[in-house]
Amino acid sequence: MKRKKIAIDMDEVMADAIGRFIELYKKEFNEDLSDLRLPGRNLQNTVPPERLEAVRQFPHRAEFFKDLDPIPGALEGIHQLHEKHDVYITTAAMEFELCFTDKFNWLKKHLPFISWKNIVFCGDKSIILADYLIDDLERNLKTFTGTPLLFTAPHNAHVEGYTRLNNWQEVTDYFLN
Numbered sequence: 001m002k003r004k005k006i007a008i009d010m011d012e013v014m015a016d017a018i019g020r021f022i023e024l025y026k027k028e029f030n031e032d033l034s035d036l037r038l039p040g041r042n043l044q045n046t047v048p049p050e051r052l053e054a055v056r057q058f059p060h061r062a063e064f065f066k067d068l069d070p071i072p073g074a075l076e077g078i079h080q081l082h083e084k085h086d087v088y089i090t091t092a093a094m095e096f097e098l099c100f101t102d103k104f105n106w107l108k109k110h111l112p113f114i115s116w117k118n119i120v121f122c123g124d125k126s127i128i129l130a131d132y133l134i135d136d137l138e139r140n141l142k143t144f145t146g147t148p149l150l151f152t153a154p155h156n157a158h159v160e161g162y163t164r165l166n167n168w169q170e171v172t173d174y175f176l177n
């Protein structure tokens with residue numbers, strides 16, 4: 001089997017950024033935002049309008065991306081893919097100016113077998129040329145020139161028209177079975 005180039009997004013595919021939103025919301029407003037994990041939910045339809053802008057600023061804070069929990073099965077799954085294919089980490093890091101070191105340290109800690117040569121901190125992902133892109137955001141998938149794969153996250157429950165992978169077991173089954 002020929003090795004494929006597989007580009008994989010970070011937030012909500014391998015790193016649980018929603019967990020950090022819930023944690024910071026609790027600190028800031030002393031309320032629970034766990035509903036953000038329900039299918040169909042996003043910040044817009046979960047956070048009260050008067051707090052929405054403040055919450056949207058969370059990822060611009062220092063350390064928002066520090067030590068995010070891995071998505072279940074992601075680290076093992078990426079390791080399995082890495083053995084059979086060429087894995088690239090592609091994250092739209094440029095959107096959040098303070099995230100770079102935290103994201104890079106996260107990758108070094110959790111995926112030490114991924115070379116720096118295989119890490120792409122980018123803006124518009126349409127520049128990415130690979131065979132596959134695994135991502136939770138439709139805006140990244142719709143311009144991708146290879147095979148787009150939608151990784152299920154609460155906010156994309158309504159998205160149709162893509163091959164959907166609901167969890168990391170389904171990702172590894174897709175590529176390895």
Ligand SMILES: [Mg+2]
Pocket residue numbers: 009010011012013135136137
């Ligand atoms: Mg993402």
